[in-house]
Amino acid sequence: MTNNQLTESGRLRHFLTIEGLKRPLLTEIMDRAEQFSSISHQQVKKVPLLRGKTIVNLFFENSTRTRTTFELAAKRLSADVMNLNISTSATSKGESLLDTLHNLESMHSDMFVVRHNQSGAAEFIAQHVAPHVSVINAGDGCHAHPTQAMLDMFTIRRHKHHFPDLRVAIVGDILHSRVARSQIQALAILGVGEIRVIGPKTLLPTDCQSLGVHVYHDMEEGLHDVDVVIMLRLQHERMQGALLPSAREYFKRYGLTEEKLRCAKPDAIVMHPGPINRGVEIASTVADGPQSVILEQVTHGIAIRMAVMSMTLGAQSEQEAQA
Amino acid sequence: MKLRITNGRVIDPASQLDAQLDIFIDDGKIIAMSDHLDNFIADQTIDASNHIVCPGLIDLSARLREPGQEHAATIDSETQAAVKGGITTLCVPPDTAPVIDTPAVIELIEDRAKKAGRTMVLTVGALTQHLEGEYLSEMLALKEAGCIAVSNGLTPIKNSLVQRRAMEYAATLDLTFFINASDPSLASQGCAHEGLVSTRLGLGGIPEEAETIAVTRDLLLIERTGVRAHFHNLSTSRAVDLIKEAREKGLNVTADVSAHHLHLSEHDIGNYDSLSHVLPPLRSTRDRELLQQAVREGVITAISSHHQPLDNDAKLGPFAETTPGISGLETLLALTLKLVDDDELSLQQAIASLTCHPADILGIEAGQLKVGAQADICIINTDAHHECRPEHFVSAGKNSPFSGWLFNNEVQTTLFSGNIVYQKG
Numbered sequence: 001m002t003n004n005q006l007t008e009s010g011r012l013r014h015f016l017t018i019e020g021l022k023r024p025l026l027t028e029i030m031d032r033a034e035q036f037s038s039i040s041h042q043q044v045k046k047v048p049l050l051r052g053k054t055i056v057n058l059f060f061e062n063s064t065r066t067r068t069t070f071e072l073a074a075k076r077l078s079a080d081v082m083n084l085n086i087s088t089s090a091t092s093k094g095e096s097l098l099d100t101l102h103n104l105e106s107m108h109s110d111m112f113v114v115r116h117n118q119s120g121a122a123e124f125i126a127q128h129v130a131p132h133v134s135v136i137n138a139g140d141g142c143h144a145h146p147t148q149a150m151l152d153m154f155t156i157r158r159h160k161h162h163f164p165d166l167r168v169a170i171v172g173d174i175l176h177s178r179v180a181r182s183q184i185q186a187l188a189i190l191g192v193g194e195i196r197v198i199g200p201k202t203l204l205p206t207d208c209q210s211l212g213v214h215v216y217h218d219m220e221e222g223l224h225d226v227d228v229v230i231m232l233r234l235q236h237e238r239m240q241g242a243l244l245p246s247a248r249e250y251f252k253r254y255g256l257t258e259e260k261l262r263c264a265k266p267d268a269i270v271m272h273p274g275p276i277n278r279g280v281e282i283a284s285t286v287a288d289g290p291q292s293v294i295l296e297q298v299t300h301g302i303a304i305r306m307a308v309m310s311m312t313l314g315a316q317s318e319q320e321a322q323a
Numbered sequence: 324m325k326l327r328i329t330n331g332r333v334i335d336p337a338s339q340l341d342a343q344l345d346i347f348i349d350d351g352k353i354i355a356m357s358d359h360l361d362n363f364i365a366d367q368t369i370d371a372s373n374h375i376v377c378p379g380l381i382d383l384s385a386r387l388r389e390p391g392q393e394h395a396a397t398i399d400s401e402t403q404a405a406v407k408g409g410i411t412t413l414c415v416p417p418d419t420a421p422v423i424d425t426p427a428v429i430e431l432i433e434d435r436a437k438k439a440g441r442t443m444v445l446t447v448g449a450l451t452q453h454l455e456g457e458y459l460s461e462m463l464a465l466k467e468a469g470c471i472a473v474s475n476g477l478t479p480i481k482n483s484l485v486q487r488r489a490m491e492y493a494a495t496l497d498l499t500f501f502i503n504a505s506d507p508s509l510a511s512q513g514c515a516h517e518g519l520v521s522t523r524l525g526l527g528g529i530p531e532e533a534e535t536i537a538v539t540r541d542l543l544l545i546e547r548t549g550v551r552a553h554f555h556n557l558s559t560s561r562a563v564d565l566i567k568e569a570r571e572k573g574l575n576v577t578a579d580v581s582a583h584h585l586h587l588s589e590h591d592i593g594n595y596d597s598l599s600h601v602l603p604p605l606r607s608t609r610d611r612e613l614l615q616q617a618v619r620e621g622v623i624t625a626i627s628s629h630h631q632p633l634d635n636d637a638k639l640g641p642f643a644e645t646t647p648g649i650s651g652l653e654t655l656l657a658l659t660l661k662l663v664d665d666d667e668l669s670l671q672q673a674i675a676s677l678t679c680h681p682a683d684i685l686g687i688e689a690g691q692l693k694v695g696a697q698a699d700i701c702i703i704n705t706d707a708h709h710e711c712r713p714e715h716f717v718s719a720g721k722n723s724p725f726s727g728w729l730f731n732n733e734v735q736t737t738l739f740s741g742n743i744v745y746q747k748g
Contacts, residue, residue, distance in 0.1 A: 118643050119526050119642065120526075120642045120643075142526075144525070
């Protein structure tokens with residue numbers, strides 16, 4: 001697989017997927033995020049790293065949390081930010097993805113943060129942008145959501161320290177989850193001892209084991225002795241197409257309740273990329289309970305995105321300097 | 324016009340011929356195959372030293388995009404591409420626009436093909452009106468207008484009752500029934516083989532059962548109706564097993580495979596390479612190996628281009644949003660002979676799968692070299708090492724995943740009905 005997200009010297013040129021990245025780079029992202037997270041606690045929450053840069057949030061799919069945290073991250077780095085919700089503008093007028101892109105390029109943007117409902121869209125855009133533009137994948141179809149995975153790793157690191165000793169379970173709709181794919185890759189690169197996925201066969205991809213995970217269909221069994229429980233959001237449309245009979249039946253078997261959580265280690269943390277469906281994949285008592293780190297994840301999202309943005313645009317200036 | 328092809332290695336799989344011979348052509352027909360012919364004064368002599376001389380190739384499925392999608396390709400552009408690939412007979416599936424469900428469309432295609440004058444273009448009639456899978460088309464009228472077979476193109480007939488009736492009616496008219504086997508519901512969510520790669524890339528999967536379930540249904544209906552049937556473009560090894568079993572049982576069933584499925588697998592999608600987006604999808608490496616084996620063992624008897632020329636925009640986008648299809652006319656021969664270089668097929672087998680075997684499936688005279696036959700001939704330079712460069716294709720469709728592949732074989736000259744319709748410059 002070609003990895004065109006790295007420069008020749010191994011720096012991040014784009015950030016499209018976790019796949020193919022090396023452990024030191026993931027660690028660097030987290031270390032940098034650690035530095036940035038202190039900024040959020042200062043009176044003046046800004047650093048001038050990306051002053052004069054223009055960042056375009058290009059969202060072909062609705063999002064509140066991800067878009068806002070990207071926007072905040074960019075603003076804290078002093079960049080100019082433009083938000084474009086494409087699903088309601090260009091494409092509805094029949095403009096092609098490439099046309100939209102080239103139009104935005106001619107406005108001299110330096111970075112596109114892209115969310116799209118098709119797997120591979122971020123990769124496609126990265127292949128077609130001008131050489132001076134960086135692309136950050138904010139979620140492409142069922143493929144990847146690398147900044148989400150990194151903020152999850154960051155959250156785990158804050159609580160659990162040593163990755164190789166950990167047992168992590170990801171629960172729910174793995175098949176359609178770009179978050180899960182990126183998390184699994186990141187966990188594997190960071191050397192996590194055991195990665196488990198738990199879900200009904202209808203929501204697990206074919207040859208799931210090839211991702212390097214242990215597969216469980218029984219939640220209690222799968223949660224046994226784990227250090228980290230990651231719950232995935234169950235999209236409402238999964239109730240169609242015969243994937244599941246009902247939300248009620250899903251919650252009964254795969255919803256995270258206090259009782260089921262007791263199968264995990266007593267100090268296990270509970271994570272969720274949000275937005276949560278209370279009573280569908282997670283009980284309110286767990287989501288708001290002492291083991292939940294769900295809101296921390298959101299906070300960490302800003303620092304991680306600051307780290308990734310500064311690193312990609314940094315690599316870009318480096319390249320320009322060399323040229 | 325009198326032509327003599329000298330010093331070539333003449334290979335004719337239909338008669339098991341493999342010998343150094345001259346071919347003498349007069350008035351579009353082969354009049355002799357021997358060392359010399361008395362009183363024959365050639366208007367033109369073609370020196371085929373160190374070249375293979377074989378029958379012109381027969382392609383069971385090539386979309387020319389005319390009528391209806393002339394922005395993508397035309398009969399003129401694609402027949403030029405065909406003869407550059409050594410193809411002198413090709414079959415056009417019915418999914419043109421309008422579809423080939425009336426004699427008028429057949430006449431239009433045949434007229435344009437005749438005007439182009441380079442290859443035989445045979446039409447495959449639509450099984451159902453507008454290919455909608457509901458009402459039978461007027462197959463008798465289509466047959467009388469010249470269609471060689473009937474099929475429902477790439478839109479399988481969902482309703483098994485309609486499929487059965489269509490087979491019964493085609494059998495009544497002694498028409499061959501072409502099938503692109505795919506279960507529409509199992510295939511509906513996907514754009515890639517359901518397996519390692521779709522799982523990794525998060526692409527919707529098409530399971531092998533989309534093919535095997537459709538093949539199973541159709542084989543049962545073929546057995547009941549007695550129709551002569553041909554399966555296009557098999558992609559899974561388990562479908563091959565089903566065909567093998569049916570043939571052993573004595574069913575009148577044949578099958579072909581595309582040249583690209585014999586060389587590529589799901590892994591060639593790489594990082595969302597839309598040029599490898601094709602239906603049926605590229606399957607596992609094991610499927611690819613067993614498809615090669617099936618050709619070697621004669622379960623699959625024909626190799627076809629399944630040519631689908633597309634304009635560049637059709638391949639520009641996120642993988643699932645791009646149009647599936649590969650431009651295959653100009654790589655059919657080179658890819659097939661590459662299997663000989665790789666010791667997967669004998670030379671006779673390879674050429675047979677492109678000539679006499681597809682002719683048998685169609686029930687036509689073409690595809691062999693013999694005295695009295697129409698002089699459709701392909702002369703191949705087997706020592707023409709070159710790199711595949713789709714941007715230089717004659718076809719209007721440059722959509723080939725084989726860019727950069729190294730081939731040893733190249734067409735030197737193509738004759739259609741005794742006329743030189745292609746000569747490598």
